[in-house]
Amino acid sequence: MSRVDHMDVAAYALGVLDEQDMERFEEHLATCWACAAELETMVPVVGLLSDIDEESITALEQTHSDPVLLDRTLVALRTHRRRARFRQVLATAAAVVVFGGLTGVVFSNLTDSSTAPPFAGPTTAPVGPPTDRTGNPSGPSLGGNEQEGEQVDVTDPATGVEATFWLTSKDFGTKMDFSLGKLPGPRTCRLVVVRDDGSTEVVSTWLVPDGGYGTNANTQLLTLSAATSTKRDNIKQFEVQEIDSRGATDTLVTVPAA
Template identity: 30%
Template sequence: MTEVHHEDVAAYALGLLSEEERAAFERHLKSCGSCAGEVGSFAAMGELIRGVHPDDLLPHQPEPQVESLLVRRAAAERRRRRVNRTFTTAAACLVVAAGVFVAVGSVTGEPNPDSIHSPAAALLMTGRTYTVTDPASGVTSVVGLEDKGWGTHVALELKGVKGPLQCRLLAVGDDGRSEVVASWGVPGKGYGVPGSPDPLLLHGGTSLNQDELNHFTIQTVDGRILATVAV
């Protein structure tokens, strides 16, 4: 049985865990409120270091006080698995330098179909979720919600859609008010279909609070409804 440690939340967010370890940690998240609360903040680190090459970091040694204790411990746990120490150090520095980006970037609504460690994926794991498959379009949608001081953080997973399409996600309140949560383009190969099995993952926000929400609508820009998710 794979042993799980609380400090593995950083390694999970960075994508440093093996498949078996990741599965074990995801089971742990379901019963650990502390880790579940932290994973959303750490999830964006993996996205931040995508464009960082290790050679860019070699000339500069980080100050001891800016390196995250959590990431240091995670790196130590993974040394025996031959994890590259340079990437872990880079992530620690980026957490300090880009803390505001992590907090604000979580509601940009940028599509992220290729990362299981994105903020959208984290929210779909830890937030309140609603799933529906539209019988007409065949599109399967999962909406995840999280309360914020400014409204509601929203994540979307979309499968069974082919393009090319221009789409948007609308949040609709009990009073009929609607807001655009996010908009995106679907390429010809689509998402979550044969030949292109990965789902679309994206996230955004609405000023409507969860108790004010009635449903979400996924539609094309010309008004064709792909799915309606009641909440």
């Protein structure tokens, strides 16, 4: 590559090369770091020169016969260039700020979405890992962890569904942790609180898969947690009900509150 090729940087930056010379220089530029670095330094100069319009050139030509006009024109050009450069700096800074803000928001959203637990409904959530034990637990623990609340064990003689409830009085009302076994599927179930005055409240619903829970097909018990604003002293019983496709219900097991 000749020295002339290295001197084509300015002509290329100003866009005065013909198409053939431009292609030849671009091939040279791909392998010459010196020309690439020089071209990078000329980008701001080319940007400033692009701000000079035809009227400015005409005014410069007139300054050959009027030195005072020359001074005024140079001052005007310098002011215009400073403003153009200042606008460019402001635009770059604004872009950095916006990009940084967006990056922070995206990073925050990604962090939140990766650490937040899945939403399990307002009143129902798993209270621990499923246990492989079938039948009603005999102790105050579930899955090896100490369970809060008074334990109530019930097996429905008609359906065979087994239920273990742990009932805890809270300032907000009553908390119920419970496990169910011998519960075949598929079916849709719900937990209903029956108050002393005969009124009822549905506090949770769930789906039972084909294998069921605590069955030969799936030995794991279903473990859930729910809560109600009703005080325990005002609760008569809890009912685990099945809901059919028409909305009709059938009680699978009844658990007394006391």
